[in-house]
Amino acid sequence: xxxxxxxxxxxxxxxLLGISVVLFVVxxxxxxxxxxxLATNPNVPPEVQAALRAKFGLDDPIYLRYLHWLNAMMHxxxxxxxxxxxNVDTLILQRLPATLYVIGSAQILALLVAIPVGVYAATKxxxxxxxxxxxxxxxxxxxxxxxxxxxxxxxxxxxLDWLPFVYTTDVKATGIHxxxxxxxxxxxxxxxxxxxxxxxxxxxxxxxxxxxxxxxxVTTARAKGLGQATxxxxxxxxxxxxxxxxxxxxxxxxxxxxxxxTEQIFRIPGIGSLLISSILSNDTPVVMAVTFVFACLxxxxxxxxxxxxxxxxPRISLR
Amino acid sequence: xxxxxxxxxxxDVKDGRMDRRAFIKRMAAVGLxxxxxxxxxxxxxxxxxxxxxxxxxxxxxxxGALKLLWWQGPTLLNPHFATGTKDQDGSRLFYEPxxxxxxxxxxxxxxxxxxxxxxxxxxxxxxxxxxxxxKPGVKWxxxxxxxxxxxxxxxxxxxxxxxxxxxxxTHRDITVEKVDDLTVRIRFNKPTPFxxxxxxxxxNTIIPKHLxxxxxxxxxxxxxxxxxxxxxxxxxxxxxxxxxxxxGQLNPDYHMPNRPYFDTVEMKxxxxxxxxxxxVIQTGEYDFGWNIQVEDDVLLRLEKGGKGKTIYAVGxxxxxxxxxxxxxxxxxxGERSSMKTKHPLFSxxxxxxxxxxxxxxxSVKKAIYGRAGRTTANFLNGxxxxxxxNTSWEFSIEKASKLLDDAGWKPGADGIREKDGKKLKLxxxxxxxxxxxxxxxxxxxxxxxxxxxxxxxxxxxxxxxxSDVANPDTYAHFYADLEMFQIPLSQPDPSQHMRRYxxxxxxxxENKWQGTNFPRWVNKEYDAAIEAAESEMDPxxxxxxxxxxxxxxxxDTVFIPVQHRLKVEAAANNLRxxxxxxxxxxxxxxxxxxxx
Numbered sequence: 001x002x003x004x005x006x007x008x009x010x011x012x013x014x015x016l017l018g019i020s021v022v023l024f025v026v027x028x029x030x031x032x033x034x035x036x037x038l039a040t041n042p043n044v045p046p047e048v049q050a051a052l053r054a055k056f057g058l059d060d061p062i063y064l065r066y067l068h069w070l071n072a073m074m075h076x077x078x079x080x081x082x083x084x085x086x087n088v089d090t091l092i093l094q095r096l097p098a099t100l101y102v103i104g105s106a107q108i109l110a111l112l113v114a115i116p117v118g119v120y121a122a123t124k125x126x127x128x129x130x131x132x133x134x135x136x137x138x139x140x141x142x143x144x145x146x147x148x149x150x151x152x153x154x155x156x157x158x159x160l161d162w163l164p165f166v167y168t169t170d171v172k173a174t175g176i177h178x179x180x181x182x183x184x185x186x187x188x189x190x191x192x193x194x195x196x197x198x199x200x201x202x203x204x205x206x207x208x209x210x211x212x213x214x215x216x217x218v219t220t221a222r223a224k225g226l227g228q229a230t231x232x233x234x235x236x237x238x239x240x241x242x243x244x245x246x247x248x249x250x251x252x253x254x255x256x257x258x259x260x261x262t263e264q265i266f267r268i269p270g271i272g273s274l275l276i277s278s279i280l281s282n283d284t285p286v287v288m289a290v291t292f293v294f295a296c297l298x299x300x301x302x303x304x305x306x307x308x309x310x311x312x313x314p315r316i317s318l319r
Numbered sequence: 320x321x322x323x324x325x326x327x328x329x330x331d332v333k334d335g336r337m338d339r340r341a342f343i344k345r346m347a348a349v350g351l352x353x354x355x356x357x358x359x360x361x362x363x364x365x366x367x368x369x370x371x372x373x374x375x376x377x378x379x380x381x382x383g384a385l386k387l388l389w390w391q392g393p394t395l396l397n398p399h400f401a402t403g404t405k406d407q408d409g410s411r412l413f414y415e416p417x418x419x420x421x422x423x424x425x426x427x428x429x430x431x432x433x434x435x436x437x438x439x440x441x442x443x444x445x446x447x448x449x450x451x452x453x454k455p456g457v458k459w460x461x462x463x464x465x466x467x468x469x470x471x472x473x474x475x476x477x478x479x480x481x482x483x484x485x486x487x488x489t490h491r492d493i494t495v496e497k498v499d500d501l502t503v504r505i506r507f508n509k510p511t512p513f514x515x516x517x518x519x520x521x522x523n524t525i526i527p528k529h530l531x532x533x534x535x536x537x538x539x540x541x542x543x544x545x546x547x548x549x550x551x552x553x554x555x556x557x558x559x560x561x562x563x564x565x566x567g568q569l570n571p572d573y574h575m576p577n578r579p580y581f582d583t584v585e586m587k588x589x590x591x592x593x594x595x596x597x598x599v600i601q602t603g604e605y606d607f608g609w610n611i612q613v614e615d616d617v618l619l620r621l622e623k624g625g626k627g628k629t630i631y632a633v634g635x636x637x638x639x640x641x642x643x644x645x646x647x648x649x650x651x652x653g654e655r656s657s658m659k660t661k662h663p664l665f666s667x668x669x670x671x672x673x674x675x676x677x678x679x680x681x682s683v684k685k686a687i688y689g690r691a692g693r694t695t696a697n698f699l700n701g702x703x704x705x706x707x708x709n710t711s712w713e714f715s716i717e718k719a720s721k722l723l724d725d726a727g728w729k730p731g732a733d734g735i736r737e738k739d740g741k742k743l744k745l746x747x748x749x750x751x752x753x754x755x756x757x758x759x760x761x762x763x764x765x766x767x768x769x770x771x772x773x774x775x776x777x778x779x780x781x782x783x784x785x786s787d788v789a790n791p792d793t794y795a796h797f798y799a800d801l802e803m804f805q806i807p808l809s810q811p812d813p814s815q816h817m818r819r820y821x822x823x824x825x826x827x828x829e830n831k832w833q834g835t836n837f838p839r840w841v842n843k844e845y846d847a848a849i850e851a852a853e854s855e856m857d858p859x860x861x862x863x864x865x866x867x868x869x870x871x872x873x874x875d876t877v878f879i880p881v882q883h884r885l886k887v888e889a890a891a892n893n894l895r896x897x898x899x900x901x902x903x904x905x906x907x908x909x910x911x912x913x914x915x
Contacts (some may be wrong), residue, residue: 030454048487050833051480053786083402084394084561085540153594157602166388166587166598166605168566267589269563277562277589281394282781 005143005307019295024069027284028062029050037291040227069288079285083278088289092271098169099270101182102189107252109194110201115244118205120212123232133202140199145192149265151189163188167268188268193259197251204247209239242312249305331752344491373895375910376580380569385581385911388605390595392588394561397545398524399477399484405588407521408609409565411905412584413460413550414524417451417470418515420902422632424702424754424811426515430465430525430551430574432501435514439813446510446856451518453501457574458494459527460549460556467497470518472528475703481536489517499507510856513812521812521903524550553579553909559604561590564692573909593617599889606913607896608889609904614754615689619885631690632886633902635701635808635816638692640678640747640762640801640879641838642671647746647798654828655791655798658839663741664802669726670743671876676719677765680712680877686761687754692882699869700883701900702811704858707866710873712880728770736770748776748792749803750783758803758881773801795832797839804848805884811901813865814853820877821846 053059057068072079078088121130157165164185171181178207213236221235260272267273271290278286309316376382393409394402401407417431426434432452435441441450457465474495477484483488494506495517505517506632514640530549534542548556551574555566565586569579587605592613599608600618603626610628611618618629664670680694696712699705728736728743736743747763749755756777763773776799777845778792783804791798807815818824819835822842826834845868852864872878888904890896895906 014407048483048485050786050831052483080540081394081561085397085400086395086546086561091561128366153597158597161602164604165594165602166590168585168587170558170566170585172384191821264590265594267594269560269589273589274562277391277394280781282785 005303008303008306011318012303016292016295016299020070020073021066023288023291023295024066025062027063027288030282039177069285078289081278081283083281083283083286087287091274091286092289092293093273095269095271096166098268099272100262101257102160102263102268102270103193104187105186105190106193106197106259107248109190110197111248113198114201114205118202119209119232119237121202122206123228125210130206135205137199137202140195141196141203143196144261145196146261146265148196149188149192149262152192153265156188165266167266170184189262189268193262201244201247205240205244208243209236212236212240238312242309245308245312246305249301249308250298252301253294355503373915374577374910374912375895376577377570379573379577379579380582382580382913383582385584385607386605387584387586387607387609387905388590388595388598389588389609389612390585390590390592392562393559395545396548396556396559396565397526397542398522399473399482399486399526400539400545401453401485401522404521405525405609408903408905409586410553411521411524411552411553411903412565412567412586412908413548413556414526415550416520416524417453417518419520419906420811420899421907422897424899424901426519428454430457431911442514446507446512446514448504448506449514449804450498450502450504452543453503455501457551458572459529460570461527461530463527463529465525465527465551466500467503468500469525469528470503471495472532474517475534476526476531476539478550479536480883482539484539486523489523493517497516510854512856512858512861513810513814514852515812516810521906522809526550554584557583564588578909584908596621596629599678599891600625600629603627603891606891606894607904611887611889612691612754613887614687615691616669618689627889627891629690630886630888630890630896630898632898632900633701634886635699635811635813636805636886637695637698637700637808637878637880637882638758638803638805638882638884639698640803640881642674642795643797643800643802643838643877644841644877645839645913647800652828653858656839657797658825658827662782664743664745665800667726667728667738668876669722670728673719673722673769674766674771675876675879676713676715676722677769677771678712678881679714679760679765679820680881681714682761683758683881684769687757688882688884691885691887693885695883696873697869697883698872698878698880699813699817699865700880701808702813704862705813705865705869707869707873709866709870714765716765716768723769730770734770735772742772743770744772744774745800746774746776747801747803748778748783748799749796750780751777752780755803786833791851793832795826795837797826797837803881817849817852817865817868821849822871838877841871842871842875842877845871 057065069079080086081091082086084091117133121133124130153165156163165188167185169191171178171185173181218231218236221231259270260276262268263270263272264276271293275287275290278290284307333647371502389405391403391405393406395406396410396413398407398410398414401410415429418426418428420432421427428434430453432454433439433441435449435451437444441452453465453467453470459465474490474493475484477486477490480487483500492508496504496506505514507514518525527549530544531542545561549557551572553570553575555570557568558564558566567584569582573579592611595608596611596613596618598604599606600621622628642665643656644662644665645656645658646662647656649655649657649660651657651659661900684692684694694712695706696710699707723736726738728738731737731742745766747759749759759775759777763775766773782790782792783794785793786795787793790796794802794804806816820838820840821836822845824834824841825841826832826837826838848864848868848871852861854870855861855864886898886900888896888898895912895914897910898904899906
């Protein structure tokens with residue numbers, strides 16, 4: 001097992017290198033530079049702009065810049081933000097808690113909704129419950145998050161005035177009030193993201209369950225006289241979860257990406273909003289670091305999915 | 320004549336026969352008011368007025384939290400590295416300049432004890448130096464005293480190219496010397512009519528010598544205080560998350576009495592202008608929203624029964640369409656829009672004039688800018704003393720058509736006018752931005768009716784405004800016939816603004832398109848007017864040179880001004896913010912309070 005993990009990690013190195021080359025080249029070829037805001041500022045003469053470009057190494061050839069970046073990355077130096085003039089890792093670490101809190105809660109919410117609903121719908125296919133669940137799932141994944149986000153704001157913030165729609169990182173309260181306030185302001189973004197995830201996941205869980213539920217061994221289990229609950233939970237679910245685990249694991253990095261829009265709407269200072277503002281201001285080191293983190297997450301979660309397979313189904317060998 | 324009249328008026332003010340307000344009113348009548356009217360008085364020997372104070376609170380603090388919403392949050396807090404106004408705004412919460420600008424363009428004292436004038440000996444008669452007296456007893460947030468050494472240090476810090484400060488242009492051509500602990504003298508190379516640049520306003524706030532002295536030059540980026548400012552301002556630094564949040568708390572030792580009113584200040588970043596307007600005007604979650612560039616219709620709807628309102632400040636920002644004087648479609652030595660070519664259509668003045676008649680400024684105002692815009696015929700729209708009264712504009716498709724007919728541009732079979740085989744087809748580019756695309760559509764429609772075919776193009780702002788040499792889509796390359804944007808007037812003086820269009824500043828491949836004269840318009844008379852203005856100490860003559868420069872641009876139709884744009888902010892109904900069109904939003908923050 002540990003050998004398997006080690007081997008997979010070693011294989012990950014060349015793929016990450018490849019990804020970093022592609023990312024770097026694409027970013028280097030992308031138009032614009034981080035000093036565009038200075039262009040119309042009459043206080044900043046063109047020579048200063050040129051000096052800045054030289055100082056940040058923007059005039060070097062691409063391969064040199066890439067080697068510099070790689071070398072720095074090996075030494076744990078993530079780079080230096082052009083725009084904020086601070087280290088990129090500090091910038092990312094500052095943004096991480098908000099993202100983990102919101103995305104994590106959304107993912108948990110999605111699982112809490114999708115698994116019970118999907119499983120129950122599969123045990124009674126084409127029943128009224130199944131029809132309703134299906135309808136909502138279709139509506140759920142047809143509506144993009146930016147739309148539901150705005151809808152929620154209009155209903156719960158503007159009309160009803162129940163929830164704040166600007167997310168603040170420094171809630172001015174202590175103890176239980178702090179906890180309540182943190183929950184209150186996260187309700188809308190978590191609901192928007194979580195329900196969107198839950199919709200497609202419900203459909204997936206349902207179909208995975210239906211595939212398994214028809215198999216002979218399930219009939220055998222029933223014939224043994226086991227109760228419905230035991231059959232579903234112990235025999236069907238465990239096997240049906242294998243594709244679901246893959247889906248969730250592979251969706252994890254995508255969720256970070258999908259949160260970009262939601263983070264922007266609710267002003268959540270997460271990684272997604274950092275990425276978008278860095279792209280807009282052409283802050284290449286930050287964009288590079290964040291996208292590279294996403295790439296690492298994809299590789300990591302693939303690995304986690306593979307390891308989980310082994311646990312769910314011992315027949316899958318990890319050689 | 321104007322000159323004489325003005326001199327006698329200045330005399331009247333000096334002798335007390337005319338009060339300052341009446342003087343400014345009279346100046347308005349002849350088209351010469353606002354910010355620099357006061358500088359005229361200063362140079363004419365009357366001390367510059369301190370902006371009127373309307374500050375009501377009678378004790379420091381007790382105002383609770385002030386919540387500001389900047390939809391683009393500050394990304395750094397060192398004023399010398401500020402890449403945009405958002406960074407200056409954030410730094411200004413903690414750092415202070417010697418003086419700032421009030422809504423009327425009057426100078427307002429902050430760290431200075433008095434405004435320099437000829438009478439108090441602050442201004443040299445030859446315009447080559449200015450002496451500032453500093454306020455005694457001012458302390459940095461860490462308790463160290465603020466002195467002339469700090470001011471001199473800021474100059475040394477910023478002018479050093481290794482520091483790569485973005486304020487270098489302000490500091491490199493001046494010399495700053497310490498006269499005594501509370502007096503500094505700034506020396507200029509040449510007579511400088513607008514002396515209030517260095518150390519004045521939010522872009523030029525002062526950082527402490529004792530914390531930055533070790534980080535001058537190439538080590539500038541390592542200074543820990545780049546991210547945790549220690550200033551002299553009304554609020555002390557608490558927390559900073561780039562792009563997201565800046566937090567400060569009341570400075571109990573602040574040097575102005577009864578200020579600040581608020582106990583804490585918070586500046587939240589992120590999101591977009593519309594939802595920022597909503598959070599301030601509609602739900603009241605925030606007290607103040609910055610730069611609300613939102614269509615007027617939307618704002619009016621939000622304001623109905625809302626908890627806040629929009630506020631406007633007049634400055635000198637002009638949204639314009641620039642005409643290319645060179646040919647964007649012919650390549651000469653690897654360069655389009657080369658100075659070796661002439662624009663095939665715009666070399667006929669009638670075409671330029673006709674185009675200017677096809678820009679329906681009133682409709683643009685009604686449909687797009689609303690309360691945030693004013694129609695204008697001038698490129699230079701402020702300060703008022705520099706605004707020409709000799710120009711006018713009209714919108715008339717008939718007159719434009721007649722003008723083109725008379726000049727020999729006859730409609731062809733497809734309805735598009737042509738002459739000598741050249742068709743009136745134009746490429747019109749701008750940056751991607753809602754109001755700009757709508758303006759493009761309005762103008763395209765009018766042009767079509769007059770037989771001009773206009774192709775619209777929009778470029779992402781980060782490309783359009785970039786200095787990327789390799790990218791042909793920047794505004795400086797100008798590989799189009801027309802382009803539209805605005806260049807902000809960042810101080811109450813037009814000198815930097817007008818200098819851009821000297822014929823020596825033409826953008827070419829040779830200077831990597833860093834020349835600032837992007838229309839590539841060359842006019843000897845204009846050059847002469849600008850040069851004369853820059854060495855002219857007599858404020859009235861100086862203004863007349865700039866007015867002449869503006870009129871030359873008008874006669875040649877270099878720019879078609881679309882709209883004189885106002886600053887738009889959103890504020891809670893009970894907040895009393897002080898916003899100047901000549902300064903950053905936070906420049907007067909120490910005087911903000913809430914009406915109970």
